[in-house]
Amino acid sequence: xxxxxxxxxxxxxxxxxxxxxxxxxxxxxxxxxxxxxxxxxxxxxxxxxxxxxxxxxxxxxxxxxxxxxxxxxxxxxxxxxxxxxxxxxxxxxxxxxxxxxxxxxxxxxxxxxxxx
Amino acid sequence: xxxxxxxxxxxxxxxxxxxxxxxxxxxxxxxxxxxxxxxxxxxxxxxxxxxxxxxxxxxxxxxxxxxxxxxxxxxxxxxxxxxxxxxxxxxxxxxxxxxxxxxxxxxxxxxxxxxx
Numbered sequence: 001x002x003x004x005x006x007x008x009x010x011x012x013x014x015x016x017x018x019x020x021x022x023x024x025x026x027x028x029x030x031x032x033x034x035x036x037x038x039x040x041x042x043x044x045x046x047x048x049x050x051x052x053x054x055x056x057x058x059x060x061x062x063x064x065x066x067x068x069x070x071x072x073x074x075x076x077x078x079x080x081x082x083x084x085x086x087x088x089x090x091x092x093x094x095x096x097x098x099x100x101x102x103x104x105x106x107x108x109x110x111x112x113x114x115x116x
Numbered sequence: 117x118x119x120x121x122x123x124x125x126x127x128x129x130x131x132x133x134x135x136x137x138x139x140x141x142x143x144x145x146x147x148x149x150x151x152x153x154x155x156x157x158x159x160x161x162x163x164x165x166x167x168x169x170x171x172x173x174x175x176x177x178x179x180x181x182x183x184x185x186x187x188x189x190x191x192x193x194x195x196x197x198x199x200x201x202x203x204x205x206x207x208x209x210x211x212x213x214x215x216x217x218x219x220x221x222x223x224x225x226x227x228x229x230x231x232x
Contacts, residue, residue, distance in 0.1 A: 034220045043122075043206050043223040051218045089159070093220065104210075104221050106159045 002027040002094050006107035013080055013114050021075040021110045023064075023090035031092040033057075033066050033073040034104070038087040047075075047088070080114045087111050119143045122207050122224035130232055131197060137227045139190040139207030147213040148190040149221065150182060151206040159206075165190060166213035197231045204228050 007022040025031065032051045036044040048057030050066035050073065057064050062077045073090060090107040120141045129135050139148065150162040164172035165184040179201075181193040190207055208221040 032218050032220075036220070036223075041225075041228075043120075043225040044208075045223070046220045049218075049220055091220070093218075095218075103161075103213075104208075108158045 002031065002092060002103070002105045004090050004092055004105055004107035006088075006090050006110050008110070010111035010113060013112070015082055015114055015116050016079045017114075019075070019077040019080045019084075019112070021088055021090075021112070023073045023075065023107060025071050025073065025090075025092050027071075027092055027094055027105075029095060030068075031094045033064070034091040034093070035062070035064055035073070035075050036089040036091060036106075038089065038109075040086070044089060080112075082114050082116055085112055085114045120207055120209055120222050120224035122205075122227050124227060125225065126228045126230075128230045128232060129194070129197065131199075133197075134193070134195040136194065137192040137205055137207075137229075139192075139224055141188055141207075141209040141222070143209060143222060145209035145211055145222070146187050147210045148184060148187070149208040149210075150190070150192055151208065153204040153206055153226070155203075163192075164213055171213055194229075197229075199231050202229055202231045 003026045005024050034049045035047040037047045038044045048059040050057040053068035055066045064073050064075045087109045089109045093104050123138045147166045152160045162176045163182045168184050179196050183191040204226045206226045207224045210221045211219050
């Protein structure tokens with residue numbers, strides 16, 4: 001079945017540092033890919049998405065590019081802020097039929113802490 | 117305002133109590149989901165409803181009983197819970213559970229449940 005693997009955290013950075021959170025996936029066909037963010041005490045919010053190969057999703061300074069050749073969707077931000085401290089989830093939604101069809105499959109989440 | 121509203125935000129209940137969690141969405145979505153988020157564990161999909169019909173039950177114990185009276189409302193009825201059921205319970209909705217795979221889910225803020 002479909003699966004998503006994220007780099008293990010926690011990740012601790014200083015303000016204005018460069019951020020990369022790695023995400024790779026296993027899926028049949030051409031899934032849609034997502035990054036969700038969860039701030040303390042809140043639910044998950046959609047951060048960005050990409051629906052086909054080579055698409056780049058972007059929002060709030062975060063970017064991720066759908067790389068089918070490496071089955072990856074790494075999250076990047078050039079200069080993090082303290083307010084970016086949260087848990088980040090990579091996810092895919094399969095569209096190739098079978099038992100995974102339409103399901104949103106999550107990675108385990110990566111805790112990011114940004115210090116002033 | 118995320119479009120998906122969960123009540124209550126916090127709930128403390130004894131092991132012999134009966135309580136219900138409520139989820140409401142006004143996004144015109146036809147699929148609704150319950151997830152369980154425990155500390156240091158991946159998000160667990162519990163139930164899926166598509167057009168008011170339950171399409172998935174991921175081996176959830178019978179002390180959790182979902183109800184979906186219409187596409188806008190989803191309940192999770194709780195009875196005789198155990199302390200290990202303490203977690204954040206998240207509700208989500210989507211266009212539908214299958215064909216609109218390009219779209220992610222919209223999540224509520226969750227109910228923080230503590231079983232004492």
